[in-house]
Amino acid sequence: MEKEKKKDLIISLAVIAAVYAIVAVLEAVLPRTSMLFTVLKKGSIYALVAVSMNLLNGFTGLFSLGQAGFMLLGAYTYAIFTIPVEQRAAVYQYFDGGIIQFSLPVFLGIILAGVVAAFFAYLIGLPVLKLKSDYLAIATLGFAEIIRALFQWDKLGGLTNGSNLLRRFPVFKSTLFPMTVAGICIAIIVMLINSTYGRAFKAIRDDDVAAEAMGINLAHHKRLAFTISSFFAGISGALLAMFQTTVQAAQFKSAMTYEILLIVVIGGIGSVSGSVISSFLFIACSEWWLRFLDNADTYIGSFHVPLLRPGFRKVVFSIVIMAIVLLYQRGIMGDKEFSISGIRKKIAARKAAKAKKKEGTK
Amino acid sequence: MSRTVLEMNDVTMQFGGVVAVDSFSMHVDEGEIVSLIGPNGAGKTTAFNVITGVYPPTNGNVFFNGEKIIENHPRGKMKKLYAGKDNGKYTGHLEPTPDMITKLGIARTFQNIRLWKSQTVFDNVLIAKHLRRTSNVFSATFRLNMAEEKRQREETAELLNILGLYDVRNNNCTSLPYGLQRRLEIARALATKPSLLLLDEPAAGMNPQETIDLTNFVGKIRDDFKLTVCMIEHHMDLVMNISDRIYVLNFGALISKGTPAQVQADPVVISAYLGEDENA
């Protein structure tokens, strides 16, 4: 068994490496502005935050709706600390150049984004994680809104630039950057899930009374899951800032958390690969493939297709999501992971079925 | 002279105005199997819940291996509502959480099976090994704790083997028949390396043969794992065959105690279980 597991792991890594290689080649070949790259970039970012949300909601069973707030913290932390010193006067024009007068390298900025988000999660977690599931959802939602209001407050403008947007911070050019950062982070989350701590989280999700009785300290582990999830949400916020090249608190509304939640549900609560697949599908549909639904001048032959105009895409989208939520509750992957051994088993099962059929017709 | 492992003193558990456990005192000595019996609703599981830290008692204390681990007295709202005895006797305030109790070496099973339904038989036991870890979240995530992980898995496999669950270890725990699920819960409790094992109705739902098997089983694990056992049970054959001593509860209060022979002969117990003869 051990040998097969190792073989599967090597194949999985090879496939992932191949994907990165293909993207690198595509980057050299296709024009920079191709929608494919937008989808890959934004998809990676949302994949990371979706997986971080899944860690909390799907694997530990803590229904938290605060993700947008932690992305906001991460995005702002990154932007605030990496704007080049020469640019600060221009960016913070209403706040005398702002109070931060140094700037960190990109790598540190990203890490700091995660740390700040994690720190706030730690503070919030102490009182909030004791609440029952519905109340936890509302409390985290509330905190996210409070944070958003704080970051738009002009008294803090020296730091946050108030309700003005932050810009001129370093951004990435290559699609491989967000893919790599997200990839590494997701890999770390997967390693956590498969470790003894990950198993403890699942125990808390399945039956927290039994988990406590078997020696798992609920408060400590819940806080751990919350803090780690928020760390990666913060990093995804930093990546989002780099993707958008501007950051504004008003954007991080609860609607953003809802979108991430829907991505997680569609992919399957409790499946990392489901969240990743679902993120890319979601972004592809909403940014790229279903764009035609917004085009008021769509014709099939000479027939003017009615109903199509801006906003229709989102309606169709919402209906599809409701259909999945109502009819296909387990999502694309359920709580299983996409794995080589899974494919292997399916191929074997199909072979066995074929063999049986042959036996029958002989 | 065997030492006392568990000692409960005047434990009262009151929920609002309802007295679930009324000034209950008991003790369990090393290596004993002590049973807690009584009609349904007598407060037996509540007593277990106090010992394991699920409920802080309204009054009284609990000692484990000679050290005080739980104590409480009526405070706040309860001061007015308190209907029990020994008010004022206890002044301390010690409210550990259940995981702390387990860490001390007290493990339990549940009246209604509480296995982790999404996990395999193996993982249900493996998770219980998490308590005795020496790694932290970083070393675990970055696989720096491979030796410990290996040890945990080996111990789990061994435990499953001893308890006859090794062959089904990779099945989902819900696919096991009821009797084996109860055994799995015991295996899981044993994985936390307890010195005192609390079994809450381990024979519930079992037929007479299964109950006989369980009787032998409990005695065996008591010997093999050097345990002290405290058990809540309704199956009287199991209780009478295996217990060294018995405590009888009714409406939260202790009505009798002693060896199986003594308790069986006690008229108070008989009338509690069977009701009183109208013509007597």
Next chain:
Amino acid sequence: MGFFQTNLPYLLAGISTGGQYALIAIGYTMVYGILRLINFAHGDVFMCAALMVIYSASYLPLYISLPLAIVATGLLGFAIERVAYKPLRTAPRMSAMISAIGMSYLIQNLALYVTGGLTKYYPPVPFISDSIEIFGAMTKRVTVITPFVTLFLIIVLVSIIKYTKIGIAMRAVSRDFETAQLMGVKINSVISATFVIGSLLAAIGSTLFFSNYTGVTPTVGGMPGLKAFVAAVFGGIGSIPGAVIGAFIIGICENLIKGMGLTTFSDAFTFVLLIVVLMFMPTGLFGEKATDKV
């Protein structure tokens, strides 16, 4: 007297807003009491009522379109329950909540599509929207009428719950869902009635609200909805008087904060209140405590 004079317009606005929030909050608290579900789509129903009035008022005279829209809103609430919540009644709680969020998302996107992203304006309602003067402060008549209308509706509702068959059924279902079913209570009718009543109240609240703040956008229901929900939690979720008191408190404090010049924080106040309640008094003012059996 100085404080009163400067803050009177805000106080009046607060009482008025509070009443409107109360009418929305009742919907939340009733649904949660019965289904233990936070109906995220309720705030959007509030918004839809307004849009329905706006669109029908361009074809029909107001005295027909207004009641028509209110009835239609009741039907909308009924439909939402049947489509999004009934199929998930046996599913885990989180699924139903996710469905509610999805429904909210759908309604907002539908509204965005239909309105084309333009802000629609509520037609002036004769008598209610007229400006009047109270103690030297200029306001609209609706701010004075709202508390009375709210109180009246609440009395009607409480009477229904106390004295009618359906009211008793509602109370039974919110106490113990399964037992009520076993006792022959028609669960579907009770649940539908709850949603219809909640939506009708929200529709009336919407008329009062938008007679004052006339701009209607697809997301305009989000904040009032959330605030009404916090009011329900503050009052003790499942308690109607609690929700009403909570709503008035939020409405008044929110407007007083605006009066103090801290407009950015008028919204945040609600959330701070929420956090405080959840941390120190999770069952709210009049809620019931429940202990888990192990």
